[in-house]
Amino acid sequence: MIERDVIGIFGKMNSGKSSLMNLLTQQETSIVDSAPGTTADSKIAMIELHGLGPVKLIDTAGFDEQSALGDKKRNKIHAALKECDLVLLVIDPSKTALDAELRLVNQAYETDKQIVLVFNLFDDGDKTQIEEIKLKVGQLGHFPAIVLRAIDPQARNLLLPFLIQNYIPRNLAVDLLPFVEREEFYILNIPMDEETPVERYLRPQAMAEACITRKWAYPVSYRMDLEKARGGDRFEKVRWDVFLASFKKKPKAIITDSQAIDIISVWAPDDILVTTFSIMMINYTSLARLEGFVKGIEALKTVRPGDEVLIAEACNHSRIKEDIGTVQIPKLIEKLYPGVAVKHAFGREMFDNFDFSRVKLVVHCGGCMISNQRMAARLRDLDRLGIPITNYGIFLALMQGEEVLHRVVAPWVNQNERIR
Ligand SMILES: Nc1nc2c(ncn2[C@@H]2O[C@H](COP(=O)(O)OP(=O)(O)OP(=O)(O)O)[C@@H](O)[C@H]2O)c(=O)[nH]1
Ligand code: SF4
Ligand SMILES: [Mg+2]
Structure with a gap:
């Protein structure tokens, strides 16, 4: 089954949601009409968007619908919101009461949805309202926004590049440890303190171990006694030296708990790469x-x-x-x-x-x-x-010096290719 990114189109009645849907599908997928409340049920389209891949589009009913059917429609809107990865919030800038929009934005934000605003320009004169809206509703000013005319077929040429630039696709994945090579050894330095759970590794440590193993390379864990190491305990240093000397093939890199960087930066031979779990993790969660x-x-x-x-x-x-x-x-x-x-x-x-x-x-x-x-x-x-x-x-x-910072970043240089 294809993993599709789900894009939901939300907004007030008559804001131009269905027109936007049709702009994206380049067909009469949804009924467009000047009667408010034309879209009663969510309308779905499966399409391939150039640059984004296969997507599922959901055109929803207006969230300001007050009729007897309103509750049922709102349930459908919620279901669409839950399912989607990207919220396209369509706003007619001539309508400046935006409480309903803010409620939707808050719900979307709480559930980690990405949000972009589409100001649908019915009248050129409404342009001036847009900045006012953003200022007045500060929260809206945070989201990427585009101004277009949903009924103008040319608007598609603006909308698509805008989406590609502002949306992080669901399947975008980053290699956790891009510098790891097959059949090489990698030391994981895990000091283990009072915060370490008894029966398992912390998530970054477990992820690193799994990633190295998956790449047919060899993770080797080492528990450094940080207190002794910092206290100048000779035997702690000897234990480390003996450990390092026990490798027939020199380890390629050491991934250390950041707290131990003061020791590792001194104890690790220059020809072994050094980085930290925290750096690995932030590179991963921030998508490189x-x-x-x-x-x-x-x-x-x-x-x-x-x-x-x-x-x-x-x-x-x-x-x-x-x-x-x-x-x-x-x-x-x-x-x-x-x-x-x-x-x-x-x-x-x-x-x-x-x-x-x-x-x-x-x-x-x-x-x-x-x-x-x-x-x-x-x-x-x-x-x-x-x-x-x-x-x-x-x-x-x-804190250990510019050269240490250089050293922990070096393994990542030119490695951060995003993988789709
Ligand atoms: N002038 C102008 N009219 C537009 C534009 N976008 C939509 N319209 C018109 O506005 C009306 C409503 O458009 P729809 O796309 O049906 O709006 P909707 O948000 O789907 O409305 P509901 O389904 O009723 O909630 C239609 O008559 C459209 O032709 C636009 O950019 N410019
Ligand atoms: S890295 Fe951040 S999110 Fe992860 S366990 Fe530590 S404090 Fe929590
Ligand atoms: Mg509609």
């Missing part, structure tokens, strides 16, 4: 946008007293003692950037309602518990606010 996170750390050069650095974790895991986000990174910031305040945001909804006005940098965890879509939405929001974002692994590597 590691470069942006590496660039983001440059903001540290310009932070001043009174500025804020936001530490963001995408889940609410239990935090014990020397937790990286609540203890280790804040300590480093306090020490190296006096007067810069550290803020925290945890959980999936973390960016909602957060006051970003003084935030100069976001330092994000690996993000293993959120979807690519949600991460993309987060990056887009920050981009619009002009706030750079970096990641735990990058931050901790830089």
